[in-house]
Amino acid sequence: MSVRKALVGALPFGGEAATNAVSCTVVDGEQLSPGHTTRVVARRIPKLTFRFHFAMLNHFDSVEPAYIIADLMNEVKEDDCYIPTMVAEEIAAEHLLPGPKIDNAGALYFDENFDKGLEIDDISSIFHYGLKSNSGGLDSNTSGEGKDELKCGGFDAILHEDEVADLRPTIGLTTACEDYYLDVDFSQKVPELDYHFCEESDSRNSGSESHSPGTSNEAVREPESYIRGPDSPNDYYEMTIPCESHWSLGSTCGSEMLVKDKMGQKGLATCDLKDNVEAKPVAGLLSSGKPHKSEKKINLCHGLNPERVAWTSARGKFDISASLVGETVDGDDLSMQKVFTDISYEVRKVGPLLRQKRLRKPTRRYIEESSQLKSQYHRVRKDNSTSSSKGKLLGVRHRNKHQHKGAKAALLISREVSPGRSPRPVPFQEQDSSMKFAGIVGHDSDEEYNPVGCNYSMRTKRGSDRRKQNMVWTLSEVMKLVDGISQFGVGKWTAIRKTFFSSSSYRTSLDIRDKWRNLLRASCMQLKSKDEDERTWRNGSQPLPKALLQRVSELASIHPYPRCGSKLSRTSRRDLSVPLSCCDNPF
DNA sequence: TTTAGGG
DNA sequence: CCCTAAA
Known part of the structure; x- marks a missing residue:
């Protein structure tokens, strides 16, 4: 069996990621670090799915995401297992497949055919331009044959369905999830979950209607998306995103590049796998439906900052599937809002984290600031409740209170809801000496x-x-x-x-x-x-x-x-x- | 995490 | 009120 390599994404350990067609569930608790391997379970899921840990979002130093370079087989069957290879090398954009067009400035363009690649029939071509497992560079071979560098010797360690199910509960397990839906009727939630698609993946995936935005499948989805904070910071959650992701970031790590979504909207994106991800949409990059007039700036960082980003990837490049910013509300409570406004997804509480790390209580200052922001945010939401929820972008700024080691990261979240409204948090009315x-x-x-x-x-x-x-x-x-x-x-x-x-x-x-x-x-x-x-x-x-x-x-x-x-x-x-x-x- | 010391 | 060191 030919094994191909593809970048799956950056995951917290114990997490789950998916390519466009194959979800990858990290099934062991090994911390994913460069050079390490871990077992994943591949599924055909016509969604972008990943699982994340809320502590990532909530705390400054909890979980370091890792980056998975998965070796995908030529034909991934349901519940196939494969061994991803963890690599840390940067991925050069020039090695990318010809799918996205790359100009001499390193800008990546994705045309209308980009999303066609999401179809399962095209998976071989999707992952054809995979990564070499050892070098970490992209395999520029265009012959259509994948490398066989990685044997399937790990298959004897295949996890079975029930084991995987521990990590991936079915849709019925949404009782805990209900607490995390904010201001939206529960009936509006997206009913589809990955298991449903797993069972009917072949039939669904062959049709293009399940992958094209605006189709009937998409029409029922609730565009409003948000993430509610955890009742316990040690819980982790699963977010499922339909694969009609409208935009993708290139994979040039550490460099800025121009990205363009399928709607033709451009943006600047900077990817640094180790430190941060920064996406600066030029014009509505993150909102394919309604381009924004004003520029939006989104800083997505992991590490010491509560903003996190999760990735999925396909075709040797990174697709940012969701961007999250954190906002403490009261103490450990947390409120999230995704950056994507045109892609519906939902967050389900899945269970406890596989491995718990030390959590740092947010500073009082942070809590106060965030509660301030929340109150403002709710006011803003109220004001804009009648208007479209699309187009909301979060400009995230983080700063370190001091330059000292340990870097107590305090977060400033400035929200831009409409042009003309101040993105900066409005402080409480200043009190005079009275x-x-x-x-x-x-x-x-x-x-x-x-x-x-x-x-x-x-x-x-x-x-x-x-x-x-x-x-x-x-x-x-x-x-x-x-x-x-x-x-x-x-x-x-x-x-x-x-x-x-x-x-x-x-x-x-x-x-x-x-x-x-x-x-x-x-x-x-x-x-x-x-x-x-x-x-x-x-x-x-x-x-x-x-x-x-x-x-x-x-x-x-x-x-x-x-x-x-x-x-x-x-x-x-x-x-x-x-x-x-x-x-x-x-x- | 709490307390002490200093700014 | 803030910050750091130390316990």
Whole structure:
């Protein structure tokens, strides 16, 4: 049996990818890394199918996608197994098959016949221009014969149907999926799933109607697509895309190229298999139905960023089948929206991830920013609910908060919904100094605090929305802090937070500790200058009651702050003209 | 992950 | 309020 090699795509391990005609399910848990091989199960599925892990989308450093260069057999039968070869070499565009036309600038053009190749009858030609397994370069042989470099010795390790079914549940298993459909009736979901196509692949695939957009098969599909966040970040999901993918990216890794979808819309795309994928549609590249007037920019990165991209491929090039951007909503919740607006797909919760990696909790800043974006996003959705959902593009910008190692990636998602609407997230209405008095009301109702509301202040610098929050400490909060100190002592900030600030999620243990340190200085200062306590509250805040500060001093003597010596006293000496060391032993 | 220290 | 180091 002749074995041909084709690029299957980039997968998270444990994932599933598909070419246009053959889906490839990674069935073992080996981490896909360059040079490694893994078993996949090939199926004929007239869809682009891949499975992905939501943690990829949700967390910064969870799963590194891998890239599969699969060796496809000449004639792939259903449930055939083959061994893909993992390669890491770049794929040169000039080695691509003549299917897409390549000009001297490296631009790839896909004409109308491009999608014809999706038909199963043409699979031999699809994968004819495969990749050499060892070199990673494309086999430029055009004789029509594939290489036999990879024997089918792995067939003795063929997984059977039931084993595969563990990874690929049927459509009936959609109970968990329902939670992830947003704002759309469930009846609108796409009923077709890969297993259905598997069973009738031969008959369906031979006809062109199942591969042409706008046909009856396509007409029933719900164009609106979105992905809802997971209830558990360790779950992974399956996304099925009909193979009527309208556009494809070339395979030149690391270089920019011009791509053109079948609708004739062009775009710039940059592919870097290791680091990122960037697609800059020039004019409606990602929206074949309605070209966009304004340019859209989409950055799709994996690695440290929550934006992910999944690939499928055919004919030795990459086809970006879906592009996802992440947006944390509340904590670990996540909301996704695909970049494609003209291809319907659905996301199903499949099951737990094969291998769990360490997850990093999104930073508070990230959560706040994303929730901000979400609120804006929903407003935008509402405003545009009557208009076509097509054409929505996500401009994704990510930035690193610092250039340090570890790169805490914070994500800025700017959405362009219609020309003229600002793509930038609108910060909360900036609060003036009046809010600083709002908290000093004396009643003990911190639950009435709305962290995103009137008491939330955000300092925004032009261009870069730094989320700085100035949550004014209310008197009741200070009292609760004092109570916490008296109960737990100094240093048990988490216990204090959980006990006394459980309703104030915006008060972290670090905030509490910082406040205590400030209270120490304040109480110390008050003791030093008893008669001019008002002067020091020049910042607009009202002074704390002397009794409270007195109690702070008492608690400071009982629970001395650790190492209250050098630096803190120096700053307090500078700022408040009072050495903090006086608080160590006020009595 | 929490705490301490410093800015 | 932020950041990092250290535990």
